[in-house]
Amino acid sequence: MGKIVILTGAGISAESGLGTFRDEGGLWAQHRIEDVATPEGFARDPALVHWFYNARRAQAATASPNAAHDALARLEAGYPGEVVIVTQNVDDLHRRAGSRRVLHMHGTLDGALCAGCGHRWPAPSEMTPDTPCPACKAPAARPDVVWFGEFPYHMDEIADHLSGATHFAAIGTSGQVYPAASFVEEARMAGAECDELSLEQTALSHVFDRQISGPATRSVPAWVAELLDRA
Known part of the structure; x- marks a missing residue:
C-alpha cells in the first residue's frame, strides 16, 4: 500500500481550546511575536519568554485530543500502508490520541533545550x-521549540517522506509559511493525491486536488473513514 503524509497546523488543535496566532484575547494577542517567539526576544527578556511558554505549557496540559486527533490515530492503526504526521504544533495531542509516527517540525512544549551546550531533556x-541545564549546569534553559528565524526540525526526514507519498493532506494550516508551504508541491511532484482540510479556502487551495471546508472535528473523521473504506 501507499504512504499517507499529513501536515497539521494550529487549526486541528483550536477545537481542543488551544489558541492560534489570530485568536483575539488569547496568549498570542497579548504579546508581539518578536518578543516571545524569536531568539532576539529571548535574549532581550528571557523571563518574559519563559513566562509565556510556561503559560502555554500549562494550557496544553489541560487540553484533550479532539475528534480530529482521534481520527488520525485510527487512520494510522487501520491503514495497511504507512501514515506519517508532520505537525507544526508544539502540543502533544497527536501522541495522546494514539498516533506514533509524528514529526514535530517546530519542537514541543514538553521539551527543554540548553542554549549553551545543546542538551535536551523533558521540560x-x-x-x-x-533553570540549569542537567548536562553542563549552565543557567541556559530554553523551550525546545523552533522560533521565527530558526530552522525547523526533521526537514531531511520530512523531504524523504514527501518524495514517497502517494497521498498528502494539509489539515488546519494556511500553509503559507515556508518551508511548510512547499510540502504540497513536493508531494505533487511525487505523484501524490493532495487534499486540503481547513475551515475555509486558503491561498494554496488551488494547488490541491481537493479542498474540504469545515471544522476539523467534522471534516477529518469523514475523510479518514473514506480513506479506510478505499484501503
Whole structure:
C-alpha cells in the first residue's frame, strides 16, 4: 500500500481550546511575536519568554485530543500502508490520541533545550532564566521549540517522506509559511493525491486536488473513514 503524509497546523488543535496566532484575547494577542517567539526576544527578556511558554505549557496540559486527533490515530492503526504526521504544533495531542509516527517540525512544549551546550531533556512545568541545564549546569534553559528565524526540525526526514507519498493532506494550516508551504508541491511532484482540510479556502487551495471546508472535528473523521473504506 501507499504512504499517507499529513501536515497539521494550529487549526486541528483550536477545537481542543488551544489558541492560534489570530485568536483575539488569547496568549498570542497579548504579546508581539518578536518578543516571545524569536531568539532576539529571548535574549532581550528571557523571563518574559519563559513566562509565556510556561503559560502555554500549562494550557496544553489541560487540553484533550479532539475528534480530529482521534481520527488520525485510527487512520494510522487501520491503514495497511504507512501514515506519517508532520505537525507544526508544539502540543502533544497527536501522541495522546494514539498516533506514533509524528514529526514535530517546530519542537514541543514538553521539551527543554540548553542554549549553551545543546542538551535536551523533558521540560519541567515551569522554567526561569535560572533553570540549569542537567548536562553542563549552565543557567541556559530554553523551550525546545523552533522560533521565527530558526530552522525547523526533521526537514531531511520530512523531504524523504514527501518524495514517497502517494497521498498528502494539509489539515488546519494556511500553509503559507515556508518551508511548510512547499510540502504540497513536493508531494505533487511525487505523484501524490493532495487534499486540503481547513475551515475555509486558503491561498494554496488551488494547488490541491481537493479542498474540504469545515471544522476539523467534522471534516477529518469523514475523510479518514473514506480513506479506510478505499484501503
